Amino acid sequence: MEGIFFYWLMWLAWVVTTFFMKKGKTRIKLAIFIMLNIIISEFYMIIGDFYVRVSLLLFLLLGYYLAVKHKKQRIVSFYMTTLTLMFAYAGILLFRIYDPVWFLFDYRLIVSVAVSLLAIYLGKQTVQKYALYIISVCQGEFLYWFILGKFHKGLTIGTAAFLDMIVIGCLIIYICTISQQFIVFIEQTLQKPAKEKQG
Numbered sequence: 001m002e003g004i005f006f007y008w009l010m011w012l013a014w015v016v017t018t019f020f021m022k023k024g025k026t027r028i029k030l031a032i033f034i035m036l037n038i039i040i041s042e043f044y045m046i047i048g049d050f051y052v053r054v055s056l057l058l059f060l061l062l063g064y065y066l067a068v069k070h071k072k073q074r075i076v077s078f079y080m081t082t083l084t085l086m087f088a089y090a091g092i093l094l095f096r097i098y099d100p101v102w103f104l105f106d107y108r109l110i111v112s113v114a115v116s117l118l119a120i121y122l123g124k125q126t127v128q129k130y131a132l133y134i135i136s137v138c139q140g141e142f143l144y145w146f147i148l149g150k151f152h153k154g155l156t157i158g159t160a161a162f163l164d165m166i167v168i169g170c171l172i173i174y175i176c177t178i179s180q181q182f183i184v185f186i187e188q189t190l191q192k193p194a195k196e197k198q199g
Contacts, residue, residue: 003041003160005108009167010038033062041163044156049149053158056138059166063134070127081122082136089115089140094147108164115140116169126177133169137162 014034021027036058043054067078092111096103103110116133123129145157 002108003163006041006160006163006167007038009171010034013167014038033058047157049153049155050145051154051156053156053162055163056141056158059134060138063131063138066127066131067135070125070131078128078132081132082139085115085118085122085132085136086140086143088118089137090144090147093140093144108161108168112165112168113172115165116172119169120173120176126173129173129177130170133173134166137166137169 014031017027017031017034021030037055040054040058044051045054045057046052089111092114093107096107115137119129119133119136123132141162142157145155149155
């Protein structure tokens with residue numbers, strides 16, 4: 001059932017944000033964004049011949065906000081990386097139409113894992129990884145449906161499957177970030193007794 005990952009993971013993210021994050025502006029902004037996204041997830045806008053899900057536009061705005069907030073990055077490099085991931089997203093979905101036999105597993109998982117791992121590898125800071133992933137997936141969704149729009153009319157940009165893919169990818173980035181922090185913490189904990197013995 002498409003869309004189920006979106007609702008489960010967004011509700012889980014809202015619970016974690018509301019009850020477990022430290023109090024502050026980031027927590028309030030994130031909680032409002034998550035709740036607003038859940039509420040408007042079934043609303044659409046008509047743009048040209050397409051129905052565009054409002055949640056997609058909200059995610060795209062979040063991606064741009066994170067990109068602008070992270071001013072240390074090189075603009076040209078960030079733009080080229082975003083284009084690369086965007087084409088990867090659209091390319092995998094188009095390849096699925098052309099030759100679906102290769103997709104033994106759920107395509108939502110394949111796309112999410114592939115693009116999020118690229119974002120983790122190409123992004124330096126955590127904020128940049130999220131920005132890369134969110135912007136490239138949203139823009140890739142536009143590109144994919146614009147290509148299909150040449151053959152069909154009345155298509156929906158930002159399907160329930162898209163919502164699943166964007167939250168699964170964000171979850172993968174979050175898990176990788178937490179794992180890296182945990183590994184660093186373990187290394188620091190193990191190094192302290194060694195330094196004490198040497199001293």
